[in-house]
Amino acid sequence: MTSSALFRRAALAALLALSPITGTAVATARPAPAGPGDIVESRPLTPAELIPGAARGFRIVYRTTGQNGEPAISGGDLFLPAGAAPPGGRPVVSWAHSTSGTTRGCTPNLDGQRADGFDETPQLSAYLARGYAVEATDYIGLGADGVYEYLAGRAAGHAVLDIVRAGRTSDPGLSESVVLAGHSIGGQSVLFAAASAPDYAPDLDVRGVLSYAPTSNVDGVIAAVAGPELPAAPALDGLQVRILMILAGLDHARPELHVLDHLSPWGRQMLAVAEAGRDCMGAIEAAVAGQPLGRLYAEPLSDPAIGAALRDYLGVPTTGYRAPVLLLQGVPDTVQPMPTTLLLQEQLRQGGADSRLRLYPSATHFTVLPQAADDDRAFLLGVLPNR
Incomplete structure (x- = not known):
């Protein structure tokens, strides 16, 4: 074959390859847009990372939705008990932890399952012992990239639901049926999750909510105690830290309100200590202990717009629930x-x-978990039996 014939054949092959209407063209499907519950990263947990009762598990980073509807990511752990899943899939408990800090790494999954100095491991292990898979979110910003907004109810609720979606990708043997369970701020998170689930996650079968000592009805308390004239009070030491964390989260979610302008120079200094995250909660709790609560503020939080924003940010929904709720206090x-x-x-x-x-x-606040064991066991068996 002459060189000119070879050239013509090569040119024809190139034109055919570029043509969108050739009979042999292969269409390449575009990947579906990433959405809530899609996995960003996943790996098996090491034996050292497994909690008692877990035969295996996964560390998951997954997509979710933030407080204002923006795309976000969260981390979390999936723990699986030994044995084969029952017909229809293994039922799931989606666990929401209590206060653990404000900075990345300050999540029980990455800090020995401790939240607020309390070890939550026995609670998760109890669910595993009853045959349930446990999916434990970190919330946005504590276990993956992002900014943590403390007590931002919608964001936390979304993370609680989306880890269930992500878990089914890691282990297809999991059921779509789930009970949402959480303690303290986690109790608030699962209530937000349950109220939003019919619209936000209609693909999930939410059977019930276990809410242990849930954070609720605190927006009015914050406004009432947020002022420069308040004295020291031992019972309020823990409240100081939580108010700082709430205001920092609210400022990130609603920057137009300039909430942090109400803090005194010392209050801003304490906020910097909290956000530095040394010992997660330890350094800030030591720094504010015994100090007057009013020392945090340059002026009261009396602006009605801030009060309304607080209610929107952390106020537990009172309507929208389709699954039974058990409060344990x-x-x-x-x-x-x-x-x-x-x-x-x-x-x-x-x-x-x-x-x-x-x-x-x-x-x-902490011993309610073991003391409620009989009641939460009966509730689980009633709404989501493990058969």
Whole structure:
């Protein structure tokens, strides 16, 4: 074959390859846009990372949705018990942890399962022992890239739901049926998740909500105690740190309000300590201990716009629940006092929720978890039996 013939054949082959209408053309499908619950990264957990009762597990970074509807990512762990999944898939408990800090790495999954100095491992292990898979979100910004907004209810609720979607990609043997469970701020998170699930995650089968000592009805408290004239009070030491964390999160979610302008120079200094994250909560708790609460502020948080923003940011929804709710509350709790949960129960019932409240006469904010074991076991068996 002459060189000119070879050239013509090569040119014809190139034209055919470029033509969009050749009979042999192969269409390349575009990947679907990334959405909530899609996995960004996943790896098996090492034996050292597994908690008691977990035969295997995965570290997951997944896509979710932030407080204002923006795309975001979160991290979390999936723990799986031993044995084969039952017909229909293994049922899931999606766990939301309590206060653990504001900076990346300050999440129980990456810090020995400790939140607020309390070890949550026995609670998760108890679910595993009953045959449930446990998916434990870090929330946005604590276990992956992003900024953590403390008590931002919509963001946390989305992370609680989206880890269930992500978990089914890591282990297709998981069921779509889930119970949402959380303690303290996690109790608030799962209530937000349950109320938003019918619209945000209609693909999930949310069977019930276990909310232990949930953070609720605190927006009015914050406005009432946020002023430069307030004295020191030992019972308020923990509240100082939480108010700083709330204001920092609110400022990130609603920068147009300039919430941090209400802090004094010392208050801003304490906020910097909190955001530095040394010992997660340890350094900031030591720095504010015994100091007057009013020292945080240059002026009161009396602006009605800030009050409305706080309610929108962290106020527990009182309508929209399609699954039963069980609130579990210690009577002598000094972190989330019982009256706030009594009020929450009344609000949920008035909003049409199937909500029940169990009180424990000697349970503190932290011992409510083991003391409520019989009640949460009965609730789980009732709404999502593991068969």
